[in-house]
Amino acid sequence: MATTETRPMSAEEKKVIFASSLGTVFEWYDFYLYGSLAAIIAKQFFSGLDEGSAFIFALLAFAAGFIVRPFGAIFFGRLGDMIGRKYTFLVTILIMGVSTFIVGILPNYASIGVAAPVILICLRLLQGLALGGEYGGAATYVAEHAPAGQRGAYTAWIQTTATLGLFLSLMVILGTRTIIGEEAFADWGWRVPFLVSVIMLIISVYIRLSMNESPAFVKMKAEGKTSKAPLSESFGQWKNLKIVLLALFGLVMGQAVVWYSGQFYALFFLTQALKVDGATANIMVAISLIIGTPFFVIFGTLSDKIGRKPLILLGCLLAVVTYFPVFKALTKAANPDLYAAQQSAQVTVTADPAECSFQFNPTGTKKFTSSCDIAKQRLAGASVSYENIAAPAGTPAVIKVGETVVNVKYSAEDIAAAKAKAEEKLAALNAAEPKDAKAIEAATKSVKDLSNEKTAGATLLGTNLSAALKAAGYPAKADMAKFDKVTVIIILTYLVLLVTMVYGPIAAMLVEMFPTRIRYTSMSLPYHIGNGWFGGLMPTTAFAIVAQTGNMYNGLWYPIIIAGATVVIGGLFVKETKDNDIYADD
Known part of the structure; x- marks a missing residue:
């Protein structure tokens, strides 16, 4: 068990944790630009297909980046456990940044034909591999710097980076759209947010070069206890593999679908299902993110006091119980004409x-x-x-x-x-x-x-x-004169609060579940299978369920069933970790 004595974070430790978080924000910004611009990218790179199919293919290309994340977790997790957290960070951000910049200069389908979507998907795969190695390292690095009894509070800052990266991408997109106009943005302006990322890449590389190695890794290396085979030790020994599986099915699987439902699916639902214009939908989501983001730290800090497990499972349970009424309320507030037509x-x-x-x-x-x-x-x-x-x-x-x-x-x-x-x-x-x-x-x-x-x-x-x-009264698009902004923001903020409840404490919990020598590898794989596969495939799966069943809300059964399974598995089999000693060998 960990000692109850806590020490204050030194100025140098605060600096490197800030540097780690800031670099991670930039990586998430790069990754989510694609998701935010899926509709435009569909027209640019999949124009050989009809409009509906092009959008589905664009979503699948988006999901491709998620599908390969576990492989990035295995590859970079192994490096991080063998040679250190700092240099692994540097490689992942270089791959992510360069891939994103190339998307900004990549010729479209009209210019080079089928080569355009092929190259685009290859770049998405590289982004997914890089992100697969990023998160586990960032969470491990911050947790290993944090004082005992405050890991939830400190790692919660890493948890804000995905939301802040999404927020930053939305703001750059919105700013570019406003300055050059919708027509120019759809034609060439969509490239600007991708090209701007090269500035962020330079800043992030500079920051990461100034970071110090994790003290836990330095201690372990000095004692000669680094793992020579982190993959076989993590996944070839049942005592560790069992924990990996419990982390995946009893925690991360549910956290992932709540995260993507509350942020990305909500945005897709507004623009695709409710026909709200992209600029308005982005503003609504951005406002909800501003309101909700501090709660990552609030719930992370609270988890240091009452435990990680109760908060994560409560967030999943609330999602199960409330998703259907909440998304129906969102329809009524955002597109009341559509809601009325559905009834009549x-x-x-x-x-x-x-x-x-x-x-x-x-x-x-x-x-x-x-x-x-x-x-x-x-x-x-x-x-x-x-x-x-x-x-x-x-x-x-x-x-x-x-x-x-x-x-x-x-x-x-x-x-x-x-x-x-x-x-x-x-x-x-x-x-x-x-x-x-x-x-x-x-x-x-x-x-x-x-x-x-x-x-x-x-x-x-x-x-x-x-x-x-x-x-019959079905509108071609949402009537913005009837759009209830206040109610929409309240609903979106509630969805973000569920995200903060499940996501704020989870980095600390995953770090605490595994010993230092295999921590990077062991925690990265369940995190990226959960978020990459269960979360990343959500838009495509939800659309398929809607098309099959005929009900626009039935796509919600996907996150509801998965979050419900996590509540049961996590409640029965996952142990609380907040008092674990992360410097222990086993």
Whole structure:
């Protein structure tokens, strides 16, 4: 057990902890730029696909960075346990910074074709590897400098870095958008936040070169107790592997989905499901982060007094109990017209169940082309909840909005009639005075799309479905005049507070679960499997669940089930760690 005597943090120790935290903020900034700009990156690098598929592929490329994080944790964790925390830090931030800068200068799909998304995904993989080695080192480094009895308070500063990095990325994006305008930002301005990161890279490298090595590692090295095989010791011996598994399933798995639900999924839900414009959604999330971020330190400090485990599991439990009512309240506050339409106009998809796929495709190699899948993709993309009705085998899918029936598949005669009607409308617009340039441009595009054999069916479906939804009161986007800013901020802040409750104490707890000689390796792997795989795949998985079930809120079952499992496993099998001696050999 640790001694109850605590010592004050020296000025030098405070300096190196600040340096470590600041460098980690910059790394998270680099990593989250991509997530914040997913919609624009989809158009720049996946423009060979339709809009919905392009966004899904962009999310999958985002997730690719998370998928490789455990491999970065293994590789850099081993280095950190063998040669030290400081130099491992330096390598990870160089990889992250250079990869981010290259994204800023990478030609898009229109310039170099398929090479663009291939290179982009490779850069995302490098970012994920670097981040996989970053967090465990930062948390270990800070905890090994902290006085006994104050590790929760000091490591909580590291916990703020992910949120601060996200906040900083949102602010740079918002500032660039405001200065150059939306059109220029979508064209080339999105590159600016990536290019600016090179300044942060220089600052971070300078800061990290000035840091001292962890005192626990220095002591262990002087005593000749460093591990020669941290991987086999961490994962090849059951006494350590058992703790790794408990850390993953009894702590990190639930923490991860609460974290991504409260910050990233909330942002995706606002922009994609509720159709709130990107600038407003970013401002709302940024305000909630400003309000909520101090609570990382508050809950970290509180965990030094009452324990880490009760706070983490309470945060997970609150998520399980409140997510459905909270996200429904968010819909009512952010897009009341959509909320009202969902209550008044029933939408159904009648289809052959054999044609309906579960649209989860993490490899990005499968296309969903059946009429059922197309219908569900369209409705999910339009934020429309619907009921599934089974039809006889071989029956093409049909969408019904209120009393209006919308076919999903169209014959050549249907397309020819629609084309003739569109040409008639275009001729009338061209003959009218004064001329409506925007209407003429839209009508010209409609005629062109209906003339193209490959796009005609999709165009006609889109036109008919949009008309039916509009007649039923479904808005194309959120009406900002009805947007309840105060309520939205309150809801988002609550979600961030749950994040701080589960995330604030977890670094200290993970550090305290493992001996010094294998700490970097052992704690990094469960952290990055939990956050990289369970958390990083959440947007894609949630979208697939929504498309499959027809309910825009059903994506929440993913974090609810995982957080619930963590409450049970953690409650039964994970031991409290706040009084553990982190200098102990075992």
